[in-house]
Amino acid sequence: MNASLKYLAFVLVLNCFASSVFGDTAEDLYTNGIANAAKGDFGGAVADFSKAIELRPDYIEAYNKRGIAKQSEGDSDGAIADFNKCVQLNPTFVKAYNNRALVRQAKGDLDGALADLDKAIKLNPNLA
Numbered sequence: 626m627n628a629s630l631k632y633l634a635f636v637l638v639l640n641c642f643a644s645s646v647f648g649d650t651a652e653d654l655y656t657n658g659i660a661n662a663a664k665g666d667f668g669g670a671v672a673d674f675s676k677a678i679e680l681r682p683d684y685i686e687a688y689n690k691r692g693i694a695k696q697s698e699g700d701s702d703g704a705i706a707d708f709n710k711c712v713q714l715n716p717t718f719v720k721a722y723n724n725r726a727l728v729r730q731a732k733g734d735l736d737g738a739l740a741d742l743d744k745a746i747k748l749n750p751n752l753a
Contacts, residue, residue, distance in 0.1 A: 651681040655690070662694050670694040685711050689720055696728050704728045719749045 649657070658673035674691035678684055692707030705728055711721035726741035746753050 651677040667697045
């Protein structure tokens with residue numbers, strides 16, 4: 626077996642070992658959350674996204690998707706908190722402004738929704 630194949634075999638074994646010993650990665654949990662949300666299991670999605678965030682506290686997409694799942698469960702305040710965290714981590718994350726605007730509109734905060742949409746358009750004029 627040449628050196629390249631030995632190295633590839635080593636990496637595959639190590640990956641399997643790490644997964645079985647250390648459990649799911651943040652990315653695995655994020656993917657599970659997406660799958661749960663697609664099935665309508667928003668509670669399961671929130672749990673998976675929360676675990677992903679525990680492993681990677683800067684995982685903006687997990688905060689964003691958790692916010693969407695929370696809104697789908699009727700937790701508007703929790704959704705806004707997650708979108709706020711996205712903006713805190715990355716002030717140019719347009720998806721968070723759009724999603725927060727939708728939640729604010731649903732709550733009757735039209736001024737807040739308009740402010741978020743204005744910010745999103747400033748960041749990405751193609752949204753206009």
